[in-house]
Amino acid sequence: MTEPIIRNSSLFKTIGIVGVGLLGGSIAAAARKRKLAETILGAGRNPSRMRAAQHSGLLDRGTTNIAETSAQSDLVIVCTPVNHIAHFIRTVARNSRPGTIITDVGSTKQHICEELYGTLPEGVTFVASHPLAGSEKTGFEFSDPELFQNRSCVVTPVDSLPQEAVNKVIQFWEALGMSVLKTSPQKHDQILAETSHLPHVVSSALASTLAAENRKFTSTGFRDTTRIAAGDPSLWVDILLNNRESIVSSIDKYTQSLQSLRNAIDNNDENELRLLLQDGKRNHDALNSSQ
Amino acid sequence: MTEPIIRNSSLFKTIGIVGVGLLGGSIAAAARKRKLAETILGAGRNPSRMRAAQHSGLLDRGTTNIAETSAQSDLVIVCTPVNHIAHFIRTVARNSRPGTIITDVGSTKQHICEELYGTLPEGVTFVASHPLAGSEKTGFEFSDPELFQNRSCVVTPVDSLPQEAVNKVIQFWEALGMSVLKTSPQKHDQILAETSHLPHVVSSALASTLAAENRKFTSTGFRDTTRIAAGDPSLWVDILLNNRESIVSSIDKYTQSLQSLRNAIDNNDENELRLLLQDGKRNHDALNSSQ
Numbered sequence: 001m002t003e004p005i006i007r008n009s010s011l012f013k014t015i016g017i018v019g020v021g022l023l024g025g026s027i028a029a030a031a032r033k034r035k036l037a038e039t040i041l042g043a044g045r046n047p048s049r050m051r052a053a054q055h056s057g058l059l060d061r062g063t064t065n066i067a068e069t070s071a072q073s074d075l076v077i078v079c080t081p082v083n084h085i086a087h088f089i090r091t092v093a094r095n096s097r098p099g100t101i102i103t104d105v106g107s108t109k110q111h112i113c114e115e116l117y118g119t120l121p122e123g124v125t126f127v128a129s130h131p132l133a134g135s136e137k138t139g140f141e142f143s144d145p146e147l148f149q150n151r152s153c154v155v156t157p158v159d160s161l162p163q164e165a166v167n168k169v170i171q172f173w174e175a176l177g178m179s180v181l182k183t184s185p186q187k188h189d190q191i192l193a194e195t196s197h198l199p200h201v202v203s204s205a206l207a208s209t210l211a212a213e214n215r216k217f218t219s220t221g222f223r224d225t226t227r228i229a230a231g232d233p234s235l236w237v238d239i240l241l242n243n244r245e246s247i248v249s250s251i252d253k254y255t256q257s258l259q260s261l262r263n264a265i266d267n268n269d270e271n272e273l274r275l276l277l278q279d280g281k282r283n284h285d286a287l288n289s290s291q
Numbered sequence: 292m293t294e295p296i297i298r299n300s301s302l303f304k305t306i307g308i309v310g311v312g313l314l315g316g317s318i319a320a321a322a323r324k325r326k327l328a329e330t331i332l333g334a335g336r337n338p339s340r341m342r343a344a345q346h347s348g349l350l351d352r353g354t355t356n357i358a359e360t361s362a363q364s365d366l367v368i369v370c371t372p373v374n375h376i377a378h379f380i381r382t383v384a385r386n387s388r389p390g391t392i393i394t395d396v397g398s399t400k401q402h403i404c405e406e407l408y409g410t411l412p413e414g415v416t417f418v419a420s421h422p423l424a425g426s427e428k429t430g431f432e433f434s435d436p437e438l439f440q441n442r443s444c445v446v447t448p449v450d451s452l453p454q455e456a457v458n459k460v461i462q463f464w465e466a467l468g469m470s471v472l473k474t475s476p477q478k479h480d481q482i483l484a485e486t487s488h489l490p491h492v493v494s495s496a497l498a499s500t501l502a503a504e505n506r507k508f509t510s511t512g513f514r515d516t517t518r519i520a521a522g523d524p525s526l527w528v529d530i531l532l533n534n535r536e537s538i539v540s541s542i543d544k545y546t547q548s549l550q551s552l553r554n555a556i557d558n559n560d561e562n563e564l565r566l567l568l569q570d571g572k573r574n575h576d577a578l579n580s581s582q
Contacts, residue, residue: 132508132509132510133510134510134512151510152507152508152510154508181507181508191505191508192508194500194501194502194505195501195505195508195509195510195513196508196509196510196512196513198497198500199497199512199513199516199517200512201549201552201553201556202493202497202516202549203512203516203571204552204567204568204571204572205545205548205549205551205552205571206489206490206493206545206548206571207570207571207572207574207575207578208548208567208570208571208574209485209489209541209544209545209548210485210486210574210578211485212574212577214482214485214486215577215578216443216472217423217443217445217472217482217483217486217487218423218486218487218578219423219424219425219442219443219486219487220424221425221487221490221491221494221518221519222486222487222490222578223578223579224515224516224518224519225490225493225494225515225516225518225519226490226571226574226575226578227512227515227516227575228512228515228516229568229571229572229574229575230572230575230576231572233565233568233569233572234565236568237561237564237565237568240556240564241556241559241561241564244556244557244559247556248553248556248557250500251549251552251553251556252553253500254496254497254500255546255549255550255553257496257497257499257500258492258493258496258542258546258549259546260496261492261495261496261542262492262539262542262543262546265492265531265532265535265538265539265542266535266539268532268535270528270532273528273531273532274524274525274528276495276499277495277520277524277527277528278524279498279499280494280495280496280497280498280499280517280520281495281498281520281521281522281524283498283499283501283503283517283520284498284517284518284520284521285521286503286506287498287501287506287509287513287514287517288514
C-alpha cells in the first residue's frame with residue numbers, strides 16, 4: 001500500500017488518526033493513495049491491532065500512545081464512536097503543538113461543537129466534520145481508499161474559528177474526492193436526523209418485524225430496505241441518543257406518511273394511494289437525478 | 292439471442308407469454324437460454340412493441356392476438372399487472388387446446404385463485420405462481436435471462452389440481468434456476484404482505500418524508516432504504532389493494548416496532564434501545580445466512 005510521496009503536493013506533513021477502524025483506516029488509505037501527507041500515524045486502544053495496521057502498510061506507525069501521535073501531527077482526525085469524540089479531542093488538543101488542526105467524523109455535531117468550540121488551548125483549532133460515507137463492516141481490514149470518492153462531507157464551523165484552519169479541513173476532504181457542504185452544528189443534526197438517523201430506525205424496525213419462518217420468502221426488496229439494520233448497535237445507540245429530539249420529530253413525521261398510506265389501503269382509496277406512491281417515487285427519483 | 296434448440300431437453304414444445312414487459316421478457320430470455328421450449332410466443336397490447344420484441348429475437352413471434360398465442364402454446368404464462376391476470380387467464384383458457392397448462396407471476400394469489408380454481412374449461416389447468424424476482428425497471432428491453440437464478444418462486448396449488456400439471460410448473464421454475472416453495476394462496480398473501488408489500492410501503496413513506504432541500508445530505512443508507520419506492524405506482528396500487536387486510540395488519544405490527552424504537556430514544560433508554568437495535572441486526576443477519 002505504501003507509495004512514493006511527492007512532498008510538494010502534501011496538504012499536511014503528518015496526519016494522525018485516532019481510532020483506526022473502518023472509517024479511520026479508509027481515511028489513512030485514501031490520504032496515502034492521494035499523497036496528502038508525508039507520514040500517517042495512528043493511535044488506538046489495542047496494541048496488537050495497531051501493530052497489525054502498521055504492519056499492513058496502512059499506517060507509518062501504529063501506537064496506543066495518543067499523546068505521542070498528537071504531538072507529531074499537523075492534522076489529527078478523531079474517528080472514535082461519537083460518544084468518545086469530545087473526550088479524545090480534548091486529549092489530542094492538550095498534547096498538540098500550536099498550529100495543529102483537529103477534525104472528526106462524528107455522525108452528530110451539536111453536542112460535540114457546543115462542548116468544544118471556544119474551549120480548546122490557544123493555537124489548536126477543532127473544525128467539526130461528518131463525511132457521509134461508511135459501511136456496515138467494521139475493522140481497518142475493510143479500509144477502502146475510494147470510500148469517500150464522490151460523496152458529500154458536512155463541515156460545521158462557527159464564525160469564531162480561524163478561517164485558514166476551516167479552509168484546510170475543507171481542502172482535505174475535497175482532496176479525498178468529497179464535495180463539502182457547510183452548515184451549523186444544530187442544522188446538521190436536524191438534517192441528518194431525517195437523511196441518516198431516521199432511515200436506520202426505519203430499517204431496523206422492518207428487520208425486527210419479520211417472522212423467522214417467513215425469511216425464505218424475502219427477496220431483494222426486503223434485503224435492500226433492511227441493509228443498514230446490520231450496522232453496529234453500540235455505535236447507533238450513541239448516535240441516536242445524541243440527537244434525540246430531532247430524531248423523534250423525524251420519526252413522528254415519517255409515521256404520518258406511513259399512516260396516510262395505511263389508511264388509503266384500509267379505505268380502498270385507489271386515487272389517494274396512487275398519489276402517495278407517486279409522491280414517494282418522485283422523491284426517490286429526484287434523489288438520483290440530484291446526485 | 293436465438294440459440295440452437297435441443298429438442299429432447301424441452302419441457303414444453305411451445306411457451307406463450309401474455310404481457311411481455313420486464314418479467315415476461317425475462318422469462319422468455321431465460322427459457323430461451325436454458326432451451327426449455329422449441330418456440331416462444333408472446334402476446335401484448337401494443338403491435339409495434341410486440342414487433343420490436345420479435346425483431347430483437349426475444350420472441351419467435353410477437354402478436355396482439357392472444358387467442359392465437361393461447362391456441363398454439365403448451366404452457367402459457369400470464370405476466371400482466373395483477374388486476375388483469377384473472378381476466379387474461381380466462382381468455383387464454385377459452386382459446387387453449389386440452390392439456391394446456393397456464394401459470395402467472397402475480398404478486399398476490401388469494402383473489403386470483405379463488406376466482407379461477409375449479410372454474411376453467413375441462414382439460415386446461417391453471418397453477419398459480421409468484422416468482423420472487425423483479426426490478427424497478429420496466430419494459431422487455433431490460434429483460435435479464437439470469438433474473439430468476441438462485442431466487443425463490445412460490446407456487447400455490449390446491450389439492451384438486453392435477454398433480455402432473457403442478458409438477459410441470461414447478462419443474463419449469465426450477466429449470467429457470469429457482470427454488471420452489473409451496474403454500475396456500477391465503478398463506479402466500481399473508482406472508483408476502485410482510486416480506487414484500489410492507490417493505491414497499493415503508494420505503495415509499497421514507498422517500499416521501501425527505502424534504503427537497505435535504506436531498507444533498509443523503510448517503511447510500513437513504514438510497515438503499517428507498518430503492519424499491521421507485522417501483523411503478525400503478526402496479527403497486529393494484530398489489531396493495533389486492534391484499535388489503537394482511538398489509539394493514541403488517542403495517543400495524545411494523546408501527547409497533549417503530550414506536551418501541553421511538554420511545555426508547557425519547558426516554559433516553561440506552562439498554563432498551565440497544566436491545567431493539569440488536570434484535571433488528573440479528574434478524575437482518577439471519578436473512579443473509581439463511582440464503
